[in-house]
Amino acid sequence: MKLLTHNLLSSHVRGVGSRGFPLRLQATEVRINPVEFNPDFVARMIPKVEWAALLEAADTVPKGPIEGYEHDEKFLRQMHHVLLEVDVLEGTLQCPESGRLFPISRGIPNMLLSDEETET
Amino acid sequence: MAMSCPLNRYLLLMAQEHLEFRLPFISSQETYGKSPFWILSIPSEDIARNLMKRTVCAKSIFELWGHGKSPEELYSSLKNYPVEKMVPFLHSDSTYKIKIHTFNKTLTQEEKVKRIDALEFLPFEGKVNLKKPQHIFSVLEDYGLDPNCIPENPHNIYFGRWIADGQRELIESYSVKKRHFIGNTSMDAGLSFIMANHGKVKENDIVFDPFVGTGGLLIASAHFGAYVYGTDIDYNTVHGLGKASRKNQKWRGPDENIRANLRQYGLEKYYLDVLVSDASKPSWRKGTYFDAIITDPPYGIRESTRKTGSQKEIPKGMEKCPESHVPVSLSYHLSDMFFDLLNFAAETLVLGGRLVYWLPVYTPEYTEEMVPWHPCLRLISNCEQKLSSHTSRRLITMEKVKKFENRDEYSHLLSDHFLLYKGHNSFREKYFSGVTKRIAKEEKSSQE
Numbered sequence: 001m002k003l004l005t006h007n008l009l010s011s012h013v014r015g016v017g018s019r020g021f022p023l024r025l026q027a028t029e030v031r032i033n034p035v036e037f038n039p040d041f042v043a044r045m046i047p048k049v050e051w052a053a054l055l056e057a058a059d060t061v062p063k064g065p066i067e068g069y070e071h072d073e074k075f076l077r078q079m080h081h082v083l084l085e086v087d088v089l090e091g092t093l094q095c096p097e098s099g100r101l102f103p104i105s106r107g108i109p110n111m112l113l114s115d116e117e118t119e120t
Numbered sequence: 121m122a123m124s125c126p127l128n129r130y131l132l133l134m135a136q137e138h139l140e141f142r143l144p145f146i147s148s149q150e151t152y153g154k155s156p157f158w159i160l161s162i163p164s165e166d167i168a169r170n171l172m173k174r175t176v177c178a179k180s181i182f183e184l185w186g187h188g189k190s191p192e193e194l195y196s197s198l199k200n201y202p203v204e205k206m207v208p209f210l211h212s213d214s215t216y217k218i219k220i221h222t223f224n225k226t227l228t229q230e231e232k233v234k235r236i237d238a239l240e241f242l243p244f245e246g247k248v249n250l251k252k253p254q255h256i257f258s259v260l261e262d263y264g265l266d267p268n269c270i271p272e273n274p275h276n277i278y279f280g281r282w283i284a285d286g287q288r289e290l291i292e293s294y295s296v297k298k299r300h301f302i303g304n305t306s307m308d309a310g311l312s313f314i315m316a317n318h319g320k321v322k323e324n325d326i327v328f329d330p331f332v333g334t335g336g337l338l339i340a341s342a343h344f345g346a347y348v349y350g351t352d353i354d355y356n357t358v359h360g361l362g363k364a365s366r367k368n369q370k371w372r373g374p375d376e377n378i379r380a381n382l383r384q385y386g387l388e389k390y391y392l393d394v395l396v397s398d399a400s401k402p403s404w405r406k407g408t409y410f411d412a413i414i415t416d417p418p419y420g421i422r423e424s425t426r427k428t429g430s431q432k433e434i435p436k437g438m439e440k441c442p443e444s445h446v447p448v449s450l451s452y453h454l455s456d457m458f459f460d461l462l463n464f465a466a467e468t469l470v471l472g473g474r475l476v477y478w479l480p481v482y483t484p485e486y487t488e489e490m491v492p493w494h495p496c497l498r499l500i501s502n503c504e505q506k507l508s509s510h511t512s513r514r515l516i517t518m519e520k521v522k523k524f525e526n527r528d529e530y531s532h533l534l535s536d537h538f539l540l541y542k543g544h545n546s547f548r549e550k551y552f553s554g555v556t557k558r559i560a561k562e563e564k565s566s567q568e
Contacts, residue, residue, distance in 0.1 A: 005349070005393040010405035021405045036389045041324045041347060048409045084392075102403075108358055110396040111351075111403040118401050 011095035022053030027091035182280025214246035325411035335378035342390035466496035
């Protein structure tokens with residue numbers, strides 16, 4: 001699971017609403033996966049990123065988008081690495097409100113909840 | 121498009137496949153029905169070339185210099201084509217060749233040469249080069265569509281300068297037959313490209329498939345440079361485990377998963393993630409970040425329609441999803457599924473983003489009003505593909521035109537519209553009712 005994905009996921013346990021974001025990430029196995037750098041794509045993603053959530057999930061992240069980031073190759077490469085190359089293979093995502101755990105195995109998060117657990 | 125700019129006429133040679141889907145892809149000024157010859161007015165050659173870079177429905181495009189219902193009409197039409205438009209391609213330094221294409225008839229080499237000779241009146245000054253000419257000119261003769269009734273003379277003859285070919289070879293290179301990882305309902309490669317085109321998928325887009333299966337639809341989007349996400353409720357399919365769909369193969373191998381499919385075509389860099397998730401209970405946070413949602417939801421026939429269920433439902437008709445220990449209910453009603461899909465699309469698509477999906481339909485009862493509706497999404501196209509004598513599926517394309525405000529706001533509006541589609545909850549029974557009747561009939565007649 002990439003950190004870009006973590007940034008877009010939220011818990012949908014009954015009653016948590018927007019407090020289900022961001023999920024607390026506990027990674028037990030991480031792999032760095034080289035991905036071809038595409039500055040246009042990364043630049044497009046920057047405005048969509050919830051920065052506070054990203055800072056919680058990753059250590060070496062710039063504090064926020066810098067002025068003129070669209071043309072700052074160093075910044076974009078850093079963001080590219082954090083968002084797309086860090087791959088969580090095993091671990092859990094935890095709902096910050098209810099504590100419910102969503103497992104990640106083989107790099108794939110399992111977000112299934114039963115009827116009782118979800119919003120009506 | 122400036123109206124003062126004179127539009128050039130182009131001849132588009134269509135492939136005789138997926139006839140129902142050709143029209144919305146190109147908004148043409150006249151309908152051509154079954155004919156593979158379409159004449160379009162296009163402002164520039166660049167636009168014509170870009171069209172051909174995307175389409176799997178068209179074989180080639182030509183700059184139209186003349187046409188007629190007989191050779192004489194063709195020649196006089198050619199004589200009326202402005203010479204100054206011809207000259208750049210005919211001057212003495214250039215090389216060219218002329219090809220004769222006939223449709224629904226075969227000509228001898230002699231007959232072809234005669235036709236080329238008849239064009240001598242054209243001001244060709246360059247040299248003929250059959251191997252690598254700079255310019256290729258084509259004569260296209262249309263002998264109709266009925267192979268059992270081939271006319272002596274063609275209905276139409278066209279002459280044009282070849283510009284570009286379409287992407288038909290993608291259908292072969294991305295064929296499901298050669299794909300590493302397939303499922304029972306993997307989409308035909310040609311149709312998956314058509315869907316990506318309906319979704320206007322372009323480079324650096326994010327495309328999502330909430331019923332991803334083996335990821336076939338993601339491949340076409342990745343081919344056009346989009347980054348892709350997929351979810352599916354089936355743990356085994358997402359992980360690439362369990363029983364194989366190929367004949368003669370028992371279990372899936374290690375190379376069979378969605379990521380491997382993209383890798384097979386050199387598109388792995390576009391793989392973002394896949395998740396095990398229930399499309400009716402999405403786990404995406406609030407926001408608009410998908411440029412397109414392209415999907416083929418289950419119809420309840422070859423794959424069951426499912427959603428996560430309640431612990432209380434366990435005794436009857438239940439399936440436990442082993443890894444997640446979450447009960448899975450088999451009774452996700454089709455109309456609810458489309459309601460959820462449209463709401464989800466309205467909420468997470470960027471403005472101008474597209475939703476492209478298949479809607480299964482029981483043909484005898486179908487009316488246009490049944491197509492699911494949402495105040496934030498505008499219907500762009502609705503194309504039918506027959507599945508059986510009384511069922512078909514419709515490729516629906518919608519575009520987000522209005523910002524999504526509040527989920528509750530829409531529920532009372534949508535329930536009336538969905539009443540019409542609710543009849544289709546029994547789509548599964550209706551589909552099978554035809555099959556069982558036919559089998560009974562066949563058995564009866566074979567006994568007589």
